Amino acid sequence: MSHVPLLSGNAPALPAATLAEVLARPDIWRGDTLATAPRPGVSTGFAALDAELPGGGWPRGTVVELMSRHSGIGEIALLMPALAAQFSGNRNEISGGSNGWIICIAPPLLPFAPGWTSGYGNGAHSIALQRLMVIRAHGDDAAWACARALDTEGVGALLAWLPNSRAATIRRLQLLAERSEALVFVFRPCACATQSSPSPLRLMLEASGCFYGVSSAPTGTSTSTALAVHLIKRRGAGRTAPLYLNLPRPRRQSNLLPNLLPVDHMLSPQLQVIPHVVVESAISAISA
């Protein structure tokens, strides 16, 4: 068929955008890669998760949805390394003062100060209490408070529990988040995983009972439970297989006098001796 010119002679010549420039945009990506993020992400503290997120970490200025069926499986422990790096409670670090505020909106339970400052007993993930603000609100007021907080400069991170929110609310928060530089995490019930949502990064968290760990103890097998992270939505290629992450879990504590070594028991699956189960956490990977 004859070649038909697309442009008539009078039209101005448009600059030809190269494919590389187009792919450099944060909202366009190839089908098998991750999108390039406009700003570098905050490192999550888990190398495996960093590799799977566009920008190499938690994105600033976007609403990250975290959904789980039960609470207490480690959803905050997942965020702790990133939050602690920013809002460190260590007196040795000077940067703790200038990075803004953490705001918790409508948490389901009361925050417990020694837990936030002690970071599982080794101080690696402690948060400065002066930087923490807790807002108690219900329902629509919680969403309103999130919107006002995102409109404020000086907010470093926002953790919001919005069990009754709809996609329209998340959309409004996403539009406001794009103007700010805060890390925004919204916790929603896992029923929302099957509904559509405008948030660019959605994770579904599940505790897996599988034993996944590196046996580094000389005595017996070491066990730790892992968190299965399903990346439901991200700016990039989809990923169906979940990521298994080892979370820092309570270390074995010597509750006797400090210099007394704890008693090791050979662990056998049949005998569960209650107070003396040896638990090795993979915290060395985190605190290194």
Added chain:
Amino acid sequence: MLWLSLLFPQFPLEVLAGDPALQSGSVAVTLAVIEGEHILVADAAARGAGVMPGMRLAAAWARQPLLTVLERRSDLEAAALQRLACWAGGFTPEVCIRDESGLLLEIEGCLRLFGGLDALLKQILDGLAAQGFTVRHAIAPTPMAASWFALIAAPISETRCLQIDQLRPAVADLPVAVLASSPDVAARIHAFGLQRLGDLMALPRAALMRRIGAAPLLALSKALGELPDLRQRFIFPDRFCETLELPARIEHAAALLYAGQRLVAALCGWLAMRASGVAACLLWLEHERGRDKAESATCIELRFAEPTRDANRITRVLRERLERLRLPSSVLIMRLEATSAEVLPGHDGQLFSGANTGAAKSGAMDTMGTLVERLQARLGEGSVMRLEQFADHRPECASRLVPWSAVDGRDNVCSTDAFAQASGFAGVAQCATNSPLRPLWLLPKPESLNEINGRPQRHGPLELMNGPERIESGWWDADEQGAIGDVRRDYFVARSTRQEWLWVFRAEAGWFLHGVFA
């Protein structure tokens, strides 16, 4: 000296009129204010129908049968004028009240601060328009000349006479009517055939004085600047407590905002005059006395994170509070009282334009202080909290949510250091084996758990992961009301079948769930 004269031609009407936004209905309301039997002031709609000031009431009703007529309230006008004088204090400290419906502001000293005459005028006129007052203004080097110019000036054109040598020709152009203090003096001057003040000034003074008296010529000399014209300055009150009587009863709190804005404007001008800010102010709403006479005044306290004199911020907090308020009965009187005015110096200007300031964006975003105020205004005083740690072994007492206050917002030494020292743990970063395991979340009250075969149950058997930690203390408040008292608990870290990590304890009464990790 440069004087700005503000004349409010519709003052008696605007003081009595309510929120114009509420009056836009299908029936156009025409208003007029009467004094005695004659119309004093009529609004634009009434004037369009032919109702003129000075007309008798019957004639006015003949022209416009739907005319709503209000009695003149001189006391409300005086109070409103006082409030306007307070508001004008935000521009200059030299404010004079000129008879019943005018203000005189001496503005030469503050021209530079506001960036020139045009900018200052625009701010003043915009502020007056926001409060709902129509104004005629004029500028002259003497106060008398400025008031004459304002009297004569048509609403559209404005008279500006900035130099003293331009004053004489400008005054000469004025009609003689401004000078007449009484009708027979006016008649006599008219009989002489004098139309303009220039004609008057051309006649010999002594002879004129014998015929029309000294007072008009004294006024003329003062206007030309030949004699000093001393005006009594408005004295700003020491404590701000302004009352506004509402023209009509108001049932819904949201409709109070219009009147509240006038009070807030006066407050901000007063604060600017004294270079202070207010951290808390009280708004009293007095109701009509109903049958039970119980609630005669509602008090709203507006608190701010730091002292402020920004009218927008105060109005925003006021709006949030009023939207949530339910009035027990209709409100007659509003009173705004500034309880604590603290020194608040102004901002230093930037030498270079703000491109290098770094941190802040262009002011489109709020600061944390304003965020706290808005949240507290809408969600209640106890909704914004901060977490504080106390040196106590019992978990309920070791951590408490305390309401936010401005003092905590600044960086001060947090109590975790005290806690660490008190418990003997040196440096959070150092110790690895001795610091206790603590969950991130605590239940408000420990939840009792079932026990089967010695194992606590919560959606299945709980697996105890970490050894018993005994927490036992608290004998010192064992007898106090509402205190935890002496506890003796063995705490364990447990994992449920759903892989939740829980903090449970065993007391004499059995197993309890107290906290959740992560």
